[in-house]
Amino acid sequence: MFQRILAPVDLAHLGALERALNITAAEARQHGAAVTYVSVTGPAPGSLAHNPDEFRAKLESFAKEQAESHGIDASALAVVSNDPTTDIDDALLEAVEQTGADLVIMASHKPGVAEFFWPSNGGKVAAHSKASVFVVRDA
């Protein structure tokens, strides 16, 4: 039913992503779909890496880990943006186009007051993407 799943991840908050990651793996196995783990970074040193190359390498080893532990076909896509805070939604939408993904599975927190002003990343992607979007809330 699905060929390629796009799974946006934030390597700094892997704990919060566990539910979404497990669901992603389960869906991938069920449909025999390949997974692309995508993450957005800025050009400057961040808490994860000194530069985009290092970031890409970390994301790739993360994807490999997921592939091995869940027995799925996985790849990594690191997107570099000059201003990740504001560009993340557009970067994710572009990644959907670029990878030709037909399903997006992403974690999101429960909506709070702030979501009246700024939609969550998941909300924005769901509203604008042609692919199906599965927004995974906290348990």
Next chain:
Amino acid sequence: MANLEGSQSGETRDSEFETDFQLGQDNIRPFGLDIHNPVFVISGLVVIAFVLLALANQEASAEFFGWLRPFLTSQFDWFLVISVNIMLVFCLVLIFLPVGAVRIGGKDAKPDYSYPGWIAMMFAAGIGIGLLFFGVLEPTYYNFAENGGARPLGIDITQPGNEYIGIVGTIHHWGLGGWCVYAVVGLTLAVFCYNKGLPMTLRSAFYPILGERIWGWWGHLIDTLAVFATLFGLTTSLGLGAQQVAFGLNAVFGIETTNTVVVLLIVGITAIALGSVLLGMDKGVKRLSEINMLMAVALFFFVFFVTGAVDAITRYVGVMVDYVVLLPALSNPFGREDTSFFHGWTTFYWAWWIAWSPFVGMFIARISRGRTVREFVLCALIAPTCVCALWMSTFGGAAIDMINQGGAPGVVATVIDSYKPEGALFGFLQELPLYSIISPIALVLIVIFFVTSSDSGSLVIDTITAGGKMDAPVVQRVFWCTLEGLVAIALLLGGGLSALQGAAVSTGIPFTLVVLAMCWCVYSALKTEPR
């Protein structure tokens, strides 16, 4: 940040700059924010306390800062001038040294921005409304005001060849001496961030001197001082600038200048700046900077052609030659007799450029990845100097010609007979054709110039107060941008804008030491880079 898992596959780093610091390790996260403790809290509280104190003790604070500003710019004149001279020589030497070939971001880094976008943002953030505010005011002031008492080096303008000496003085203040400060700070931060992998914040530059101590109180102090200087510098400009726009609205549309009008202007400017930071670097700040530059270029060419292009070019060549010839004399701090020019303007400008340098330097650093050191210095020092000089000599020269022919009453009234600096530009535009079309354009341009300083300033303060994180929650940008507007309104209504300006200039003095130290730090960092 040595203990990154899986980082072995990335670039190997200099062991000399290896640190265990984790970006954001000192950050606290109340209400979903991501802020540095204690830099965010201290700078926020100090700003609010300063505003309340200034409002509560208006007379005392006006008196204190009224005394402090001239005290600092006259007592520390030698210190400011020698320091700026050192920074300038350092920049010029960098162009020719082998380390000039080092690329910011590593050998294979590609520039994030094209030349036009890069230079537009550098300009739009760095000079604020300087060109519009001072383009007519400064050259005519030096030439004619104070009965000739403000002339640079006391040069007699009646001697042939000295007619435009006021322009030379202006170029001195908007040229190499100013931009070299930005270049040093910008280059230092860019190298430590993109080449050495340290966080994008002021303290990182001091790793060669302070080592791991930059993560402690030394670092907090440097960063807090930077926030302070940036916020106060921006707020002063916002307040004073809103007054200039209000003057323009009065001159062009006859709208009376009331507090309500000025407050609405600040609210409007802040709202546009908010929109820009919410859209982000590429969709907001960059686009606005480009629009800003296009309009400025259009206004420039209009003035250039209607006041005589051939004259403008001849004059430009003449004043540039004079500038180069007189630069050593203008840069000499000792035995100066032109104190009105030297203490009233030059040293004040140096303190002011230095006070703005954390903000503009950090912003320039952020957008300069992928450029070589040589390219960086040429584009951040030589190019802006030539462009500022062209603008000043075109606007100022045309105004001087008009005054020499007994014209331009609007300029004479606001610059020479009395001092209403915000009126000089409009007094000049009045003498040109199409005033009713050009002056509203000039007004819009002033507003956009403010916005492009205000939005980039908010991004810089946000990054510093998030401990060098560039991807802190968007609500923090909103906080700083709004605070700038609120502080400007409070001080405008309550009085105290000049106190704030005094405070901003005062931060320039301790910061001079910081920038001087940066010269050494960046050189020692560049030496270890592959070319």
